[in-house]
Structure formats: C-alpha cells, structure tokens
Amino acid sequence: MLTIFYDGYCPLCTAEMRLLRDLDTQKKLILEDIHAADFSERFPHIDPIQADKILHGQLQNGEVIKGLEVTCLAWKLVEKHKWMQVLRWPVIRLFADLGYLFFARYRHSISSFVTGKPRCTSCQKEL
Structure with a gap:
C-alpha cells in the first residue's frame, strides 16, 4: 500500500495520478491532493509546501518516501513500466x-509547454 501526496494543480501530475488510479486494479494506491481543503488536518505530518517541491509518499508502515522513490514504487505496484526500476540502480x-x-x-x-496549461484548478475535480 502506498499513499501518494501529489500536486492537484499540476496538469502533468494529475494526468499521471489519473493513469495510476485507472491501472490500480488491486487498490494498492491512495492518491491525496496536497491542495485539498482538509489536507493538513488529515495529514499533519506532511508539509504541503515541501510536498509541493518534491513528491511525497507514505508506506503502509508510516515511512515517508520522496521523489522518484514514490514514482517508481507506484508504477511497480500497478505492475507497469517495469523499466523504471533501472532508475533506482546505484549509479543511475x-x-x-x-x-x-x-x-x-x-x-x-x-x-505549459506540453499541455498549454501551467496550472489548473479543474484538475483536482477530474481525479
């Protein structure tokens, strides 16, 4: 089980979370938008400012992981993009x-370059 704390204002982030949600047939992921109104109440141990700078995730045992650790584990849990595990090899x-x-x-x-939208407010509602 992995909880992912993502930026719901980022179109690319939201698109990836939507795809992960759709692929998560075994319900191994919990997706939480750091901009949700009650985020700080529900997750007081996650600083939304820091989570906005680098992706945060939380393992079932409470351990917080960050960055590509989160992304690679998420794709591993949905059993897709197995090549991404190469990104965790020591030198790479x-x-x-x-x-x-x-x-x-x-x-x-x-x-903005890829989608034409640097930020969006409707992304949160779409997920």
Missing part, C-alpha cells in the same frame, strides 16, 4: 534523482 539513481528534481522544480513550465 544519482542522475535520475537530479533529473527528477529539475522536473519537479520546473513542472509547471514544462506542463
């Missing part, structure tokens, strides 16, 4: 994590 991990941090920082600009 360093460069993959740097690439992820770049993406996370500029995701709204990247989203």
Whole structure:
C-alpha cells in the first residue's frame, strides 16, 4: 500500500495520478491532493509546501518516501513500466534523482509547454 501526496494543480501530475488510479486494479494506491481543503488536518505530518517541491509518499508502515522513490514504487505496484526500476540502480539513481528534481522544480513550465496549461484548478475535480 502506498499513499501518494501529489500536486492537484499540476496538469502533468494529475494526468499521471489519473493513469495510476485507472491501472490500480488491486487498490494498492491512495492518491491525496496536497491542495485539498482538509489536507493538513488529515495529514499533519506532511508539509504541503515541501510536498509541493518534491513528491511525497507514505508506506503502509508510516515511512515517508520522496521523489522518484514514490514514482517508481507506484508504477511497480500497478505492475507497469517495469523499466523504471533501472532508475533506482546505484549509479543511475544519482542522475535520475537530479533529473527528477529539475522536473519537479520546473513542472509547471514544462506542463505549459506540453499541455498549454501551467496550472489548473479543474484538475483536482477530474481525479
């Protein structure tokens, strides 16, 4: 079981969460928008400002994981994109994590380029 704390204002993030939700036939994922009105009440241990900077996830045992650890585990749990596990190999991990941090920082600009929308307010309702 993995809880993913994602940015519901990011069109790319929301699209990925929607796809993961649709592929999660065994119900191994819980998707939580960090911009939900009651987020801080339900998850006081997750700082939404930090979770907006880097993707956060929480394992069933309460351990918080971040960045590509979350993404790779999510895809592993839905049994898709098995190639992504290569991104966790020791040498590749360093460069993959740097690439992820770049993406996370500029995701709204990247989203604007890819989708034409840097941010959206309706994405939250769509998921």
